[in-house]
Amino acid sequence: MTVTSTDLPIRRNASATLAMLLADSRLPAGAHVSSNGLEAGLRCGLAAHEVADYMRARMATVVRVEAGAAVIARHVASEGREADDAGVPELNVIGPERDIGGRRRDGVGPERNTDVLNRLGALEAEWAARTPSAALREIAVALGAGLARIGQTIWPQTAAVLRPRPLPRPIVLGAIAACAGIGAADLVRLVAYDDAQTVAAAVLKLEPTDPIRVTGWVLDACAAMEDSVSELSRLTRPESLPASGAPLIEDWAEVQSVLPRRLFRA
Numbered sequence: 001m002t003v004t005s006t007d008l009p010i011r012r013n014a015s016a017t018l019a020m021l022l023a024d025s026r027l028p029a030g031a032h033v034s035s036n037g038l039e040a041g042l043r044c045g046l047a048a049h050e051v052a053d054y055m056r057a058r059m060a061t062v063v064r065v066e067a068g069a070a071v072i073a074r075h076v077a078s079e080g081r082e083a084d085d086a087g088v089p090e091l092n093v094i095g096p097e098r099d100i101g102g103r104r105r106d107g108v109g110p111e112r113n114t115d116v117l118n119r120l121g122a123l124e125a126e127w128a129a130r131t132p133s134a135a136l137r138e139i140a141v142a143l144g145a146g147l148a149r150i151g152q153t154i155w156p157q158t159a160a161v162l163r164p165r166p167l168p169r170p171i172v173l174g175a176i177a178a179c180a181g182i183g184a185a186d187l188v189r190l191v192a193y194d195d196a197q198t199v200a201a202a203v204l205k206l207e208p209t210d211p212i213r214v215t216g217w218v219l220d221a222c223a224a225m226e227d228s229v230s231e232l233s234r235l236t237r238p239e240s241l242p243a244s245g246a247p248l249i250e251d252w253a254e255v256q257s258v259l260p261r262r263l264f265r266a
Contacts, residue, residue: 018180022173023190025201029146034139035202035264036195037249040256048207051214055196055221061246062136063225066170067191067232068241069127071184073174075236076119077161116161120171123238127168130243133250135257140168147172155179184233192225193218202264 021027036058038051046054131137147169148162161175170191177187196218204211235241256262 015181015183015186019182019186019190022176023193025197027150029143029150033264034143034198035206036198037252037256038199038202039206039262039264040252040259042206044252044255048203048209051199051203052217052220055199055217056224057246058195058199058249059192059221059225061244062249063192063195064228064232064242064244065127065130066195067188068235069123069170070174070177070187070191071232071235072123072238072241073120073171074177074184074187076116076123077175077178117164119238120161120167123241124167124171126238126241127170130241133253135253136250137168140170141166144169144172147176151176185229188229188232189222189225192222196221
């Protein structure tokens, strides 16, 4: 039996359910390969009891940049969807007239939303300028590719913006959030939780300790992010993306990328 795009189920899950799905470390998106630089940090002198501080430091720096990028990407993709709903061919929509690649069934070539793609490209450039570490940019694109595969399968309408070329994970996440109906504030919290939980999962492998204690670290880190949720959730323009430097985190990312023997890729 061949399944066509018109046979795909229309998923109407609650946005909270979808946010939990995207924050689940068991999601087959490849996130298990990353320790968020913790492995290199521990080798460079970070003590196990300082990991909680490391989580909070990330919230004030790299997480602000990634959460902001995700929110702006969500805004850009949402505007494209709204335009399409109004009858303007912004994003490729699957339906009786289009297949899963956005090509019209009457033989007309694909109609790409050039404006949306250009704005996401501008956002990627702003994100890259605020992410000096080549290693951080590389792993973000690799993780974005894994998440994009999931997005294109579960939310095929994301294919219009996720297929042309690899995008970093926060931008992919924002595009998926637009299709999944996840609000901007919840998206910021999702990025923060995912970042802290990535470090938590890594420390339990690298420096085994009480998992309940580590869970408390995750909650404390996410609580530290709450003061930034309102600010970040209002971002709409690529040029308004925060610039929060993290030289030590960036240095550890570079160290991690060249470790001769390592448990994590990043």
